[in-house]
Amino acid sequence: MDCFEINGGPRLRGTVNISGSKNAALPILAATILCEGETVLHRVPDLADVRQMTHLLEKLGLSVERTGPGTLRIRVEDEMNCHAEYKEVSKMRASVCVMGPLLAKRKQAQVAMPGGCSIGDRPVDLHIQGMTALGADFELTNGDMLLKAKKLKGAEIFLGGAFGSTVTGTANVMMAAVLADGRTIIESAACEPEIVDLSEFLNKCGANIKGYGTPRITIEGTGSLTGCEHTILPDRIEAGTFAIAAAITNGDLSLKCARLEHMLAVVDRLRKIGVIIERAEDGVAVSSARRLEPIDITTQPYPGFPTDLQAQVMALLCLADGNSVLCEKVFPDRFLHVAELNRMGARLRKEGPTVIVQGVKRLVGAPVMASDLRASAGLVLAGLVARGRTVVRRAYHIDRGYERIEEKLSAVGADVRRVDEEL
Numbered sequence: 001m002d003c004f005e006i007n008g009g010p011r012l013r014g015t016v017n018i019s020g021s022k023n024a025a026l027p028i029l030a031a032t033i034l035c036e037g038e039t040v041l042h043r044v045p046d047l048a049d050v051r052q053m054t055h056l057l058e059k060l061g062l063s064v065e066r067t068g069p070g071t072l073r074i075r076v077e078d079e080m081n082c083h084a085e086y087k088e089v090s091k092m093r094a095s096v097c098v099m100g101p102l103l104a105k106r107k108q109a110q111v112a113m114p115g116g117c118s119i120g121d122r123p124v125d126l127h128i129q130g131m132t133a134l135g136a137d138f139e140l141t142n143g144d145m146l147l148k149a150k151k152l153k154g155a156e157i158f159l160g161g162a163f164g165s166t167v168t169g170t171a172n173v174m175m176a177a178v179l180a181d182g183r184t185i186i187e188s189a190a191c192e193p194e195i196v197d198l199s200e201f202l203n204k205c206g207a208n209i210k211g212y213g214t215p216r217i218t219i220e221g222t223g224s225l226t227g228c229e230h231t232i233l234p235d236r237i238e239a240g241t242f243a244i245a246a247a248i249t250n251g252d253l254s255l256k257c258a259r260l261e262h263m264l265a266v267v268d269r270l271r272k273i274g275v276i277i278e279r280a281e282d283g284v285a286v287s288s289a290r291r292l293e294p295i296d297i298t299t300q301p302y303p304g305f306p307t308d309l310q311a312q313v314m315a316l317l318c319l320a321d322g323n324s325v326l327c328e329k330v331f332p333d334r335f336l337h338v339a340e341l342n343r344m345g346a347r348l349r350k351e352g353p354t355v356i357v358q359g360v361k362r363l364v365g366a367p368v369m370a371s372d373l374r375a376s377a378g379l380v381l382a383g384l385v386a387r388g389r390t391v392v393r394r395a396y397h398i399d400r401g402y403e404r405i406e407e408k409l410s411a412v413g414a415d416v417r418r419v420d421e422e423l
């Protein structure tokens with residue numbers, strides 16, 4: 001079982017190439033189910049989750065060919081199978097994104113209801129609300145969501161839940177609505193850059209979507225979509241992770257391809273902590289050479305501070321000069337990294353959806369356990385600065401969302417390597 005072995009200390013310096021966004025690539029891959037002809041996607045990250053999605057697409061009758069670094073050629077060959085089975089969906093929750101395209105293009109979808117995961121409950125009630133609003137019949141049978149519709153009809157849909165908008169819910173409803181009869185309005189839509197990228201992809205395929213990137217998206221249904229060529233946008237969460245890596249090691253990194261305009265909440269918080277982060281010629285430049293100021297951070301849907309960077313910024317705030325407060329408003333249980341960071345000498349106290357971070361002088365290396373993708377990233381960042389050796393077990397979690405992270409970190413000076421098992 002893969003572990004990362006990290007010896008803390010080196011200041012990171014140099015250039016990191018930011019990969020294409022996992023959370024843009026996954027719904028766009030699902031959207032190819034809608035298309036006639038061939039789709040060519042560039043800058044698709046080589047990640048476990050992407051491989052899982054391409055495997056699912058192949059089971060759903062699509063051919064997927066990797067024709068070069070980051071390039072996939074995709075075509076629908078057979079539309080018989082409309083079943084995304086539990087063994088696929090349980091491995092990766094984003095598989096639920098095939099629901100809308102299957103229903104729109106093949107008039108039916110049978111998708112296993114995703115269970116919970118280590119970041120908490122992962123309901124899909126808003127996805128189902130959107131599909132039934134468009135006229136689909138729904139039933140739950142043997143743990144599968146079964147949806148059928150001879151022809152979807154445009155509707156006005158409010159997609160806000162108790163925790164705000166839903167990213168994959170917005171993606172799913174949009175992908176169902178693009179082939180529906182008439183106009184669909186999605187109110188309280190997710191505004192994430194990944195939704196913008198999906199919308200731009202769909203419009204290049206012949207869809208008619210307006211208002212994306214705002215809470216109100218309007219979709220005029222069209223007869224069919226034709227595959228196109230598209231380049232996936234850079235991963236703002238990977239960029240944020242490496243920005244925090246520069247900050248926590250008092251280093252100096254250039255994040256190639258990163259887009260500052262997609263990270264403004266993160267930039268705001270990091271600057272207030274004392275990190276220097278600026279737009280650079282072909283990306284973002286981050287450096288830090290001073291003690292870090294404590295700060296309060298609340299995670300929110302975009303454009304708020306992303307929940308996917310909560311564990312990483314918590315690791316950074318462990319070393320701030322005072323007490324910080326981190327409040328998790330999107331996934332209130334997303335704190336499995338807290339106990340592991342405390343094993344490294346952090347002083348964290350969880351109070352419901354909030355963690356009080358008492359700054360300490362230093363962290364100390366220890367064997368720790370990764371629990372989910374972003375928690376693993378937080379533990380790796382802590383290991384970069386902890387005194388001595390840290391071993392992060394279950395490194396496979398991090399491979400779901402970061403392309404060869406240990407190579408990217410080593411290339412800028414980190415003392416990190418992947419080992420088969422804890423030595």
Ligand code: EPZ
Pocket residue numbers: 022023026093094121122123124125126127128161162163164165166167168169301307308330331373374401
């Ligand atoms: C997407 O997940 C991302 N995944 C997550 O990134 C990210 O943490 C999340 O959005 C929030 O930004 C992908 O894009 C593949 P949501 P998603 O639906 O769409 C509640 C990572 O590490 N909700 O926006 O599943 C839900 O419980 C992953 O890359 C409902 O109540 O998240 C949560 O509290 C982790 N009913 C909130 O909404 C629903 O039907 C936001 O969830 C759907 C969601």
